Amino acid sequence: VVHPLNKEKIPQKERFAPxxxxxxxxxxxxxxxxxxxxxxxxxxxxxxxxxxxxxxxIPLEMNKLxxxxxxxxxxxxxxxxVMDFASFELTINHQVLPMKKTTCHWDTxxxxxxxxxxxxxxxxxxxTKHTIEILDAKYEKANLAEIVKENCSHLS
Numbered sequence: 001v002v003h004p005l006n007k008e009k010i011p012q013k014e015r016f017a018p019x020x021x022x023x024x025x026x027x028x029x030x031x032x033x034x035x036x037x038x039x040x041x042x043x044x045x046x047x048x049x050x051x052x053x054x055x056x057x058i059p060l061e062m063n064k065l066x067x068x069x070x071x072x073x074x075x076x077x078x079x080x081x082v083m084d085f086a087s088f089e090l091t092i093n094h095q096v097l098p099m100k101k102t103t104c105h106w107d108t109x110x111x112x113x114x115x116x117x118x119x120x121x122x123x124x125x126x127x128t129k130h131t132i133e134i135l136d137a138k139y140e141k142a143n144l145a146e147i148v149k150e151n152c153s154h155l156s
Contacts, residue, residue, distance in 0.1 A: 012055050019054055030054035043092040045125070049079050 018029040032055035037048040053069060076083070082091035088099045148155060 015054075021054075028056075030056055032057070040092055042097060043095040047093055051075060 012032040012034045015031050015033055018031050019033075020027055020029050033052055034055055035050065035052050037050050039045065039048055051071070053071075053075075080093065083099075084091070085099075089096050090099050091097075
């Protein structure tokens with residue numbers, strides 16, 4: 001789903017023939033497609049999955065949709081995703097996690113923050129995490145004279 005304000009940020013190609021989709025009682029067509037890679041950071045911070053979703057343009061006056069991407073059953077099967085509704089578990093790349101309740105997906109601020117946090121390149125993510133740990137650490141005033149006396153007898 002592409003909002004007109006984001007159109008320039010998302011490279012897309014025209015299909016030779018429209019793809020028809022049927023949902024509920026409605027049929028719609030898509031004429032654009034795009035290749036991209038994505039991560040599922042809760043399962044792996046490094047594994048990339050390649051997707052080729054159809055692009056749906058939405059009018060400028062339309063409200064932002066809850067989901068920016070809907071991954072179909074066929075695409076999930078190609079990625080090796082296992083959805084176990086008996087135990088409410090989701091498996092990707094042999095990593096098993098419990099399914100989340102659908103209500104947790106309705107807060108668009110939480111969703112946007114989650115995805116924005118994982119857009120950082122892997123090459124800098126480790127350094128950023130280290131910096132955040134340093135900045136978030138709770139520091140207490142140190143008694144330097146006592147520390148030197150206890151740990152640095154070789155200095156006196």
